[in-house]
Amino acid sequence: MVSLIEERDKMTKKNVVASNTKSAINMAITVAAAAANSSLFTMAALKPPVAPGSFFTILQRKLIQNLEINGAARVNAWVDSMRASSPTHVKSTTPSLSEDQSSWILRHPSALEMFEQITNASKGKQIVMFLDYDGTLSPIVEDPDRAYMSDAMRTTVRKLARYFPTAIVSGRCRDKVYSFVQLAELYYAGSHGMDIKGPSKGPKDKNDAQSVLFQPASEFVPMIDKVYKALFDETKSIPGANVEHNKFCLSVHYRRVDEKKWSELAQLVKSVLKEYPKLRLTQGRKVFEIRPTIKWDKGKALEFLLESLGYANCIDVFPVYIGDDRTDEDAFKVLRDRGQGFGILVSKIPKDTNASYCLQEPSEVMNFLQRLVQWKKMSLQRQGKKLSLR
Numbered sequence: 001m002v003s004l005i006e007e008r009d010k011m012t013k014k015n016v017v018a019s020n021t022k023s024a025i026n027m028a029i030t031v032a033a034a035a036a037n038s039s040l041f042t043m044a045a046l047k048p049p050v051a052p053g054s055f056f057t058i059l060q061r062k063l064i065q066n067l068e069i070n071g072a073a074r075v076n077a078w079v080d081s082m083r084a085s086s087p088t089h090v091k092s093t094t095p096s097l098s099e100d101q102s103s104w105i106l107r108h109p110s111a112l113e114m115f116e117q118i119t120n121a122s123k124g125k126q127i128v129m130f131l132d133y134d135g136t137l138s139p140i141v142e143d144p145d146r147a148y149m150s151d152a153m154r155t156t157v158r159k160l161a162r163y164f165p166t167a168i169v170s171g172r173c174r175d176k177v178y179s180f181v182q183l184a185e186l187y188y189a190g191s192h193g194m195d196i197k198g199p200s201k202g203p204k205d206k207n208d209a210q211s212v213l214f215q216p217a218s219e220f221v222p223m224i225d226k227v228y229k230a231l232f233d234e235t236k237s238i239p240g241a242n243v244e245h246n247k248f249c250l251s252v253h254y255r256r257v258d259e260k261k262w263s264e265l266a267q268l269v270k271s272v273l274k275e276y277p278k279l280r281l282t283q284g285r286k287v288f289e290i291r292p293t294i295k296w297d298k299g300k301a302l303e304f305l306l307e308s309l310g311y312a313n314c315i316d317v318f319p320v321y322i323g324d325d326r327t328d329e330d331a332f333k334v335l336r337d338r339g340q341g342f343g344i345l346v347s348k349i350p351k352d353t354n355a356s357y358c359l360q361e362p363s364e365v366m367n368f369l370q371r372l373v374q375w376k377k378m379s380l381q382r383q384g385k386k387l388s389l390r
């Protein structure tokens with residue numbers, strides 16, 4: 001079986017082939033979408049060339065109506081999904097939970113309440129921790145540049161990493177997430193897993209060159225830079241919009257944009273991306289995320305890190321992934337498919353997820369991590385083992 005690490009060197013080549021095939025498909029989709037979106041197309045290309053009332057004219061009129069209805073529906077669908085992308089509270093104001101909420105909680109119970117079952121399932125196995133950053137280790141805030149992690153959380157993660165191999169997996173640029181976490185002993189997978197680095201090899205490791213493990217999207221850097229500039233210029237006209245450069249990917253934030261401007265922003269972003277079929281657009285928590293169309297995501301990064309740690313085909317490993325966002329679902333799915341460890345979704349509201357458990361917010365994440373540390377400490381003490389501190 002070819003391992004992910006062996007595959008690493010072949011990635012760039014494969015990506016080019018995959019993206020070329022995809023570009024043809026994307027091109028077709030883009031052309032169709034552009035045609036359906038363009039009022040010029042509906043007005044000029046479908047302008048009745050024959051007598052009014054003829055079958056052809058009626059057909060054309062119907063087509064125009066459908067395109068207009070579909071166009072409006074498409075914009076509404078985008079705005080709806082923008083609105084749903086980061087709900088801040090549970091809609092129901094009644095004290096009792098709805099049937100849907102109760103059945104969701106039964107299927108995804110609190111990781112704190114199930115702590116004993118979780119640790120029992122991990123017995124005899126090596127726990128490996130994967131932690132998303134925004135919304136998991138730090139609360140969601142208005143300004144992405146000020147998403148600081150509390151000292152208490154940092155201390156907890158530092159202790160956690162003494163007992164278990166620990167990785168931070170984030171959509172952010174690796175340097176940025178490192179500047180928030182500031183723990184050199186961790187693994188980091190920035191840019192949605194497209195920039196993987198091991199623990200720092202000490203002061204001689206200039207620019208962390210020795211500890212960079214994998215960057216499957218390097219060839220996209222010039223394109224990402226170009227799109228960053230275009231999006232930066234285009235979105236200047238929308239107050240509150242903010243484009244974040246995450247090295248191998250980009251984020252366009254709309255948390256501080258007036259809802260009335262959302263559809264305009266979505267259209268602007270989509271129109272810039274029309275020129276770049278090798279990039280894909282997804283949505284996170286009040287953010288558009290733009291990434292290369294390579295077959296790499298947080299799930300692949302998780303597998304790559306397990307392999308780097310020597311747990312590729314190991315049955316005695318118990319990976320735990322904690323995250324709050326849609327991109328974390330790729331990692332939850334990998335764990336579900338492997339039947340190893342589990343995912344924990346950080347959310348106050350029921351969401352479609354491949355995670356097994358839930359925690360409501362970063363403070364509960366910290367509580368869970370502290371209990372893990374405590375549990376491990378106690379079980380080592382019971383076995384008469386002392387932890388050799390790094």
Ligand SMILES: O=P(O)(O)OC[C@H]1O[C@H](O[C@H]2O[C@H](CO)[C@@H](O)[C@H](O)[C@H]2O)[C@H](O)[C@@H](O)[C@@H]1O
Pocket residue numbers: 132133134135139140141142143144145147169170171172244246250251253255284285286287289325327
């Ligand atoms: O994978 P993650 O570490 O969760 O990164 C996903 C995005 O997180 C950041 O944006 C989110 O958090 C911001 C700060 O709380 C918030 O203002 C924004 O609305 C959220 O979407 C980050 O800035 C993005 O680049 C990441 O893609």
